[in-house]
Amino acid sequence: MKITNLAILFVCIFFPFMLVLDMRTNDQETVLQLEDQYSAALRTAIQDAGKVLNINELQEYEAAYESEKYFKVNKELALDTFFRTLYLNFGVANDPIGQGTLASYIPVIGVTDYDGYYLYAMTEYVDATGQKIAKKMWRPKKPYAYSDNRGNAINFTLDSYVYAYDAVRGEWVKGYREDLEGETSIPLLNDSANFDTVRRSTIVRNLQEDFAYFINAYNEYSTRYGISYTFKLPEISQEEWTNTVSDIGFMAFIQGMPVGDQTYNNYAFGGGRLVKKTNYVGAVDNRTGIKYYYKEGCSFSYEPQENFDNAEEAAAKGYFPKECVNGWGS
Numbered sequence: 001m002k003i004t005n006l007a008i009l010f011v012c013i014f015f016p017f018m019l020v021l022d023m024r025t026n027d028q029e030t031v032l033q034l035e036d037q038y039s040a041a042l043r044t045a046i047q048d049a050g051k052v053l054n055i056n057e058l059q060e061y062e063a064a065y066e067s068e069k070y071f072k073v074n075k076e077l078a079l080d081t082f083f084r085t086l087y088l089n090f091g092v093a094n095d096p097i098g099q100g101t102l103a104s105y106i107p108v109i110g111v112t113d114y115d116g117y118y119l120y121a122m123t124e125y126v127d128a129t130g131q132k133i134a135k136k137m138w139r140p141k142k143p144y145a146y147s148d149n150r151g152n153a154i155n156f157t158l159d160s161y162v163y164a165y166d167a168v169r170g171e172w173v174k175g176y177r178e179d180l181e182g183e184t185s186i187p188l189l190n191d192s193a194n195f196d197t198v199r200r201s202t203i204v205r206n207l208q209e210d211f212a213y214f215i216n217a218y219n220e221y222s223t224r225y226g227i228s229y230t231f232k233l234p235e236i237s238q239e240e241w242t243n244t245v246s247d248i249g250f251m252a253f254i255q256g257m258p259v260g261d262q263t264y265n266n267y268a269f270g271g272g273r274l275v276k277k278t279n280y281v282g283a284v285d286n287r288t289g290i291k292y293y294y295k296e297g298c299s300f301s302y303e304p305q306e307n308f309d310n311a312e313e314a315a316a317k318g319y320f321p322k323e324c325v326n327g328w329g330s
Contacts, residue, residue, distance in 0.1 A: 031259050031260040031262055034259050034260075034264070035259060035264055038090075038254070038257070038259075038264055038266070039266055040089070041085075041086060041089035041090055042086070042252070042254060042266055042268050043268050043270075044085055044089060045081075045082045045083075045085040045086040045089065045252075045268075046082065046250055046251070046252060046268040046269065046270035047270050048081050048082065048085045049078040049079070049081045049082035049085075049250040049270060050078070050249060050250045050270030050271050051081075052074060052077050052078050052081050053073045053074060053075070053077075053078045053111070053248055053249070053250060054073065054074070054248065055074050055077060072113075073111055073113045073114075073118075073248050075111045075113075075118055075120075075138065078111065078250050079109065079120060082109070082250065082252065083099075083103070086102065087099050087102065090102055101225075102257075103136075104222070104225040104227060105227070105254050105255060105256055105257045106252060106253065106254055106255075107121070107122075107214065107215045107218035107222075107231045107253060107255060108120065108121045108211060108214045108215055108218065108252075108253060109121075109250070109251070109252045109253075110207065110211065110250075110251045110252075111248075111249070111250055111251075112158075112203075112207070112244070112245060112247075112248055112249045112251075113141065113248055114157050114158050114248060115143060115144070115155065115156075115157045115158075115161075115163075116141045116142050116143040116144060116155075117141070117142055117144070117206070117207060117210075118138055118139060118141050118142075119138070119139045119142075119210055119211075119214060120136060120137070120138050120139070121136060121137075121139060121214040121217075121218070122134055122135070122136050122214070122217065122218055122221050123135065123136070123137050123139065134221060142206065142210065143155040143156075143163075144156040144157070144199075144202055144203045144206055145202075145206065146188075146198065146199075146202040148186075148187065148188065150167055150168075150187070151167035152164065152165060152166060152167045152185075152186045152187075152188075153165040153167075154186070154188065154189075156199045156202055156203060158203075158245065158246070158247060158248070159176075160176050160177040160178060160195070160196075160199075161174070161175065161176050161177075162174065162175070162176075162177060162180070162189065164180070164184065164186055164189060166184045166185055166186055167185070168185040169184070169185065177189050177192070177195055178192075200242050200245060203245045204238070204241040204242060204245060207241070207245070208233070208241070211233050211253075212232075212233040215231050215232060215233050215253065215255075216231065216232060216233075218231050219231050222256070227256050229255060229256025229263055231255050231256065232255075233253075234253070234255075234265065234267060236267070240269070244269045244271075246271070247271045248271070249269055249270055249271045250269075250270045251267065251268065251269045251270070252267065252268060253266075253267045254266050254267070279295070279296040279307055279308070279309065280293045280294065280295060280296065280307065280308040280309075280310065280311055280313075280314050281293065281294055281295075281296055281298075281304050281306075281307055281308075282304070282305050282306045282307070282308060282314050282317060282319045283300060283302035283303055283304045283305055284302060284303050284305055285302050286302075286303055290320065291305070291317075291318055291319045291320065292319055292320050292321070292322040293308065293311065293314035293315070293319035293320070293321060293322065294321070294322040294323070294324055295324070298322075298324035299324070300322065300324070
């Protein structure tokens with residue numbers, strides 16, 4: 001057989017395989033691009049939701065002075081912001097059908113508050129006509145609950161403040177663990193070494209159990225939307241869970257969304273902690289003529305000259321850093 005005939009035979013046999021392989025490669029590239037776009041859209045929506053968690057209309061709902069982590073979360077505004085940003089980035093801002101389809105791939109949303117958490121999940125209830133209705137709605141707030149084998153119970157918060165039931169005394173107490181140490185018969189409140197570890201693990205466990213339950217339960221309803229994917233809680237590292245419960249936050253899961261011949265699954269956590277702005281004072285030491293900058297609230301005998309929003313601005317104007325301890329200069 002001539003070489004040319006062998007070459008033609010080779011092309012005829014392998015060309016279809018090469019064509020299919022090239023098509024699958026192109027499809028895979030498209031899938032990866034879409035997954036990157038979807039992940040960016042989800043992260044942006046989560047970040048926007050986290051930013052508005054601590055926005056409240058009433059002054060009494062703002063951060064309390066006794067704890068920088070105490071807020072009354074605005075979960076409704078956060079949820080609305082999340083979906084508005086998500087719909088915009090997925091290109092369905094003006095498409096109610098597309099919005100409903102996108103929302104159907106989100107089995108549960110969670111908000112961690114200072115002393116408990118909320119879940120936005122599919123819920124069944126009976127309306128005024130006696131008809132059973134299933135829709136996504138906010139579940140009642142659940143505390144970060146813990147109990148020991150002695151009958152004591154503790155509701156944790158995002159810091160060391162607790163609401164605790166002393167089984168021996170038969171009474172409830174509340175306050176910071178440091179202030180309650182030695183005042184109750186509850187072993188954990190008298191154990192400064194293990195308290196924070198137990199607190200964090202309890203909060204994480206409560207969240208994991210409820211997320212897993214409602215995500216699994218969502219499978220019963222997903223078939224109504226034509227979704228054949230089996231929803232389940234994804235594997236998330238313990239470190240990521242622990243970091244998530246440091247402050248108030250917003251979290252959401254997207255699962256089962258078709259992307260080519262695959263499905264897109266992801267989750268994102270976003271914090272909503274209010275970070276107080278630090279102002280800096282630029283001043284001059286009249287004895288030496290040296291210019292210093294230090295945090296507002298520090299007490300020095302220098303003559304103030306100007307104020308700055310950050311340390312970089314002060315340094316750029318020729319001021320040198322000056323530290324103070326407990327508000328007093330040295």
